[in-house]
Amino acid sequence: MTAATSPAAAREGSRPVRLSPGDVLRLGVIGLRVRKMRAALSALGISIGIATMIMVTGIPASSQKELLSQLTALGTNLLQAQPVQSGGQKTPLPKDADRMAARIGPVTRASAVANTNTTIQRTDHSDPSDSIAVSVLAARDNLLTTVNGSVNTGRFLTPATDRFPTVVLGHQAAATLGFKKLLPGQPAPQVVIDHRWFTVIGVLNPMPLTSDLEQAALVGWSAAGTYLHFDGHPTVVYVKSDEQAIDDVRSVLPATLNPELPGLVQVSRPSDALAAKRASEHSFSGLFIGLAGVALLVGGIGVANTMIISVLERRREIGLRRALGANRGQIRGQFLTEAVVLSGLGGLAGAAIGSLAVAYYATYQGWPVVIPPASVAEGVVGALLVGVVAGVYPSIRAARLPPTEALATV
Structure with missing residues (x-):
């Protein structure tokens, strides 16, 4: 069924x-x-x-x-502070201005140079006007790392050489004096600074964002005081900081270096490389x-x-x-x-x-x-x-x- x-x-x-x-x-x-x-x-x-x-x-x-x-290697996070001329003269920065700047929170490194107001010559028989474009600067030992510089040949200033009559030449300064590079195994050349012989221990590579250092002869901070009558007051303070806080550092740096008269301290604006x-x-x-x-x-x-x-x-x-x-x-x-x-x-x-x-x-x-x-x-x-x-x-x-x-x- x-x-x-x-x-x-x-x-x-x-x-x-x-x-x-x-x-x-x-x-x-x-x-x-x-x-x-x-x-x-x-x-x-x-x-x-x-x-x-x-x-x-x-x-x-x-x-x-x-x-x-x-771009970072060029020094996009670098600021420069220097005294402003007022009344016909410049108010000097404190002797420890770079150390004062280093205490700012976002600052990662600070260094300084100072103009010794002396001349440099290839030999003691050279015409002083031949090297008129080369300035002699007293430099801190940590200057090169602060400005992202590098040595072409030789070496930079160290605590061991800081107090001796030694000099490091910037890229343009070396070309002006006729020293393109130092030859290994050869005797170190010498130059005359303020009628005293100084030994050239290094030549730097180009530094586009700090061209003033390219045209300078750098001597140790202590040696400048001993041999060149340097008074210890820096003329330019270099400050490296975190890129995100560089504008904030720039705003407080004058008051840090000169609390009483911050208007007499000029701080460079961030480099065009940072804007780029x-x-x-x-x-x-x-x-x-x-x-x-x-x-x-x-x-x-x-x-x-x-x-x-x-x-x-x-x-x-x-x-x-x-x-x-x-x-x-x-x-x-x-x-x-x-x-x-x-x-x-x-x-x-x-x-x-x-x-x-x-x-x-x-x-x-x-x-x-x-x-x-x-x-x-x-x-x-x-x-x-x-x-x-x-x-x-x-x-x-x-x-x-x-x-x-x-x-x-x-």
């Missing part, structure tokens, strides 16, 4: 089976596994877009870091955003085009699944999942390719390797979002395809 089937049971049996997220994922991957070459080429399109995005952020970021490090450094940070940021957006847009268009073609080529599959009971939602889910998986794989591959390309190019150029983690994360997430957006229209189009029309192409 055959049992009669109730209408409710018939409706229950006609309902499509609910697919779990895992089932939807497997259906979406089937299309990629069956058409491996097409999937690889489609993923290549989105991976190129993401790789481009990472490259246009990573390579300029590496270049920017190298540029900023070079800050401007480059903003200009690079705007460039990154624009190029990344274009690259991601190109990748999204490629995925959308690929999915539309896939729907057109798989009409028979869509019609067969609809004839076997799949509803529109399941068809939409299948193609949308396929687009997201495709974009996700392309995004991961693009992130890897872009990171390797940035690392290779930066290393080849001798730059520090900078791969912004945010760019990598945004690239992968952006690829998934692009997959969702690019797959919406193709999945809706596939779901709306009538089974009879789809099967008519068989």
